[in-house]
Amino acid sequence: MTEPSADVRTSEQTEVPSVPLGQAVGAAGASVTSTAPTVAAKSIEVRDLDIYYGAFHAVRGVSMTIKPNKVTALIGSSGCGKSTFLRSLNRMHELVRGAYVDGNVELDGRDIYASGTDPVAVRRQIGMVFQQPNPFPTMSIYDNVAAGLKLNRSKLKGKELDEIVERALRGAHLWNEVKDRLDKPGSGLSGGQQQRLCIARATAVEPDVLLMDEPCSALDPIATVAIENLIAELKNRYTIAIVTHNMQQAARASDYTAFFNIDRSGDPGQLVELDDTETIFSRPANPATEAYISGRFG
Amino acid sequence: MSATTSADWAAHKVLPTWVPGAASGAGVVLGVAGVIAGLPPIVGVLIALAVVTLVLIPWSIAVEGSRRARDRMVTVAVTGAFALAVAPLISLLWTVVDRGMERFDMTLFSESMRGVVGAGGGVQHAIVGTLVITGLATLASVPVGVLAAIYLHEYGRGGKLARSISFFVDVMTGIPSIVAGLFAYALFALIFGPGIRMGVIGSVALCLLMIPIVVRSTEEMLRVVPNHLREAAYGLGVPKWLTIVKVVLPTAFAGIVTGCMLAIARVVGETAPLLITTGAVTSVNANPFGGRMENLAVFAYNQYANPGVPRDPYIARAWAAALTLLLIVMVLSLLARVVSARFGVRSR
Numbered sequence: 001m002t003e004p005s006a007d008v009r010t011s012e013q014t015e016v017p018s019v020p021l022g023q024a025v026g027a028a029g030a031s032v033t034s035t036a037p038t039v040a041a042k043s044i045e046v047r048d049l050d051i052y053y054g055a056f057h058a059v060r061g062v063s064m065t066i067k068p069n070k071v072t073a074l075i076g077s078s079g080c081g082k083s084t085f086l087r088s089l090n091r092m093h094e095l096v097r098g099a100y101v102d103g104n105v106e107l108d109g110r111d112i113y114a115s116g117t118d119p120v121a122v123r124r125q126i127g128m129v130f131q132q133p134n135p136f137p138t139m140s141i142y143d144n145v146a147a148g149l150k151l152n153r154s155k156l157k158g159k160e161l162d163e164i165v166e167r168a169l170r171g172a173h174l175w176n177e178v179k180d181r182l183d184k185p186g187s188g189l190s191g192g193q194q195q196r197l198c199i200a201r202a203t204a205v206e207p208d209v210l211l212m213d214e215p216c217s218a219l220d221p222i223a224t225v226a227i228e229n230l231i232a233e234l235k236n237r238y239t240i241a242i243v244t245h246n247m248q249q250a251a252r253a254s255d256y257t258a259f260f261n262i263d264r265s266g267d268p269g270q271l272v273e274l275d276d277t278e279t280i281f282s283r284p285a286n287p288a289t290e291a292y293i294s295g296r297f298g
Numbered sequence: 299m300s301a302t303t304s305a306d307w308a309a310h311k312v313l314p315t316w317v318p319g320a321a322s323g324a325g326v327v328l329g330v331a332g333v334i335a336g337l338p339p340i341v342g343v344l345i346a347l348a349v350v351t352l353v354l355i356p357w358s359i360a361v362e363g364s365r366r367a368r369d370r371m372v373t374v375a376v377t378g379a380f381a382l383a384v385a386p387l388i389s390l391l392w393t394v395v396d397r398g399m400e401r402f403d404m405t406l407f408s409e410s411m412r413g414v415v416g417a418g419g420g421v422q423h424a425i426v427g428t429l430v431i432t433g434l435a436t437l438a439s440v441p442v443g444v445l446a447a448i449y450l451h452e453y454g455r456g457g458k459l460a461r462s463i464s465f466f467v468d469v470m471t472g473i474p475s476i477v478a479g480l481f482a483y484a485l486f487a488l489i490f491g492p493g494i495r496m497g498v499i500g501s502v503a504l505c506l507l508m509i510p511i512v513v514r515s516t517e518e519m520l521r522v523v524p525n526h527l528r529e530a531a532y533g534l535g536v537p538k539w540l541t542i543v544k545v546v547l548p549t550a551f552a553g554i555v556t557g558c559m560l561a562i563a564r565v566v567g568e569t570a571p572l573l574i575t576t577g578a579v580t581s582v583n584a585n586p587f588g589g590r591m592e593n594l595a596v597f598a599y600n601q602y603a604n605p606g607v608p609r610d611p612y613i614a615r616a617w618a619a620a621l622t623l624l625l626i627v628m629v630l631s632l633l634a635r636v637v638s639a640r641f642g643v644r645s646r
Contacts, residue, residue: 095528148535
């Protein structure tokens with residue numbers, strides 16, 4: 001890693017020329033069993049992270065690595081802090097008054113909590129998809145996808161923006177369904193389409209990491225499969241962390257699985273175990289993990 | 299088995315579906331007849347309600363039993379409460395239109411009262427004054443009110459400053475309009491000396507009345523914007539102020555426009571504060587800094603309170619001014635609807 005620059009993004013752009021990006025998505029859009037070339041994404045290194053909401057200690061002592069171009073699933077019972085942990089990875093938890101963290105979160109060696117770091121700049125690099133599909137109701141489908149770009153650096157115009165929007169929509173497997181009604185509002189789409197629209201919106205700003213907070217829990221099984229296939233492709237270009245309540249989904253869609261747990265209600269959540277998804281679901285090291293995945297609690 | 303079922307059905311008869319309609323029809327006919335015969339409209343409404351109740355309820359008890367009868371009773375009570383609430387409104391509207399039409403002609407809009415004694419003349423000067431004074435007040439209080447609401451809901455929520463502002467906004471909502479007028483007058487009297495009369499003073503007084511309404515309604519609208527939309531924008535790396543400008547405000551736009559409209563409608567007919575601050579004049583004056591200014595409400599008041607001889611043309615002008623005021627509010631409401639439908643949340 002070279003010397004950290006003022007904008008965290010610039011170093012990445014020199015490493016990855018923009019032409020293969022387009023090809024990667026084009027190829028990914030064409031086939032579901034993606035043989036698309038991998039684009040190096042960034043890893044996240046978390047060390048001794050404690051998360052607090054005011055006096056409430058929500059998550060304690062998490063250390064883990066989220067590997068680049070892999071899908072890392074966070075599982076665990078409700079209230080165990082996995083969503084809070086996910087949100088702390090792009091500083092979204094700070095929207096809650098009085099929230100703060102203790103510890104390090106590094107994106108390719110750069111601490112996102114270093115003093116003087118703008119959380120807005122962090123979120124541009126670490127995008128997020130939410131549980132509830134949330135397209136902007138005042139905007140058309142096109143404007144929704146372009147929202148991140150338009151709202152941030154409005155210099156992009158006309159054809160250039162059209163290309164980015166098309167690329168993002170193709171990448172989210174939504175292009176064929178919406179190409180004839182790009183000017184219609186996004187809220188007119190079905191739930192699954194809306195969620196894919198949100199994924200397109202998140203990828204249009206070209207983040208390095210995509211965080212997904214239970215992206216399928218509001219969707220039907222068919223739409224869920226579509227999103228999971230999409231996730232499998234997206235990891236060619238992004239590092240993905242996904243919170244899920246659905247253990248089958250973790251088993252199907254992720255490369256690594258992290259199990260979070262709390263001792264008692266009101267205690268801080270902790271990372272119990274992180275390993276290959278394969279290992280977690282066949283030979284977990286910790287008895288608590290085994291109890292959870294075999295359905296004995298949670 | 300089937301025998302008992304049919305017996306049960308036979309035991310649970312309901313009134314034919316035309317009965318409630320027929321009962322209310324009879325009530326309305328009798329009520330309207332009463333009004334035509336010279337009774338006040340409220341009495342007409344009460345007669346209609348009494349007729350509906352006396353016809354429907356005993357019939358219902360006899361055929362359907364007490365449970366359904368109670369249901370019908372409550373339905374009549376709720377509908378009746380609505381009719382009672384609307385009756386004075388319709389009556390007022392009718393009175394204003396009926397009496398206002400007498401002088402509702404072209405000269406009303408093309409002429410002022412300059413040099414007019416007795417019949418003739420118009421309210422052009424008052425229309426201009428109303429539009430200028432209210433427009434100026436709107437121009438000042440909508441930005442202040444909307445921005446204050448944004449601070450209260452998006453930035454200062456739960457903080458000490460926000461809570462105290464919130465409290466004082468609530469207090470301001472309750473200010474009698476005459477107090478606002480006296481305050482504005484006193485403020486300008488301190489600067490320009492006593493006896494000062496200007497349109498802008500009236501605007502300041504109206505501002506005091508409008509701002510709390512705009513703040514409250516805008517805050518309410520911001521509260522309805524779902525939080526997940528803000529999160530979606532933050533998740534894209536959009537700064538907070540841009541999120542508010544591009545996502546939150548457009549989503550709440552229709553409601554904010556409606557709130558501002560309500561505030562305008564609330565002050566456009568104010569009389570007391572304008573009587574003190576803008577005075578009365580008979581010629582057109584469109585300069586809010588150029589001395590006395592007439593407005594419709596004050597005009598109507600003065601025509602009615604200090605008529606000349608003969609009285610009739612003065613009274614007729616007062617009613618015509620009231621009708622004009624009503625129409626201005628209506629046009630503004632329609633305009634607000636068009637605007638919010640055009641720029642608000644798009645569905646489909």
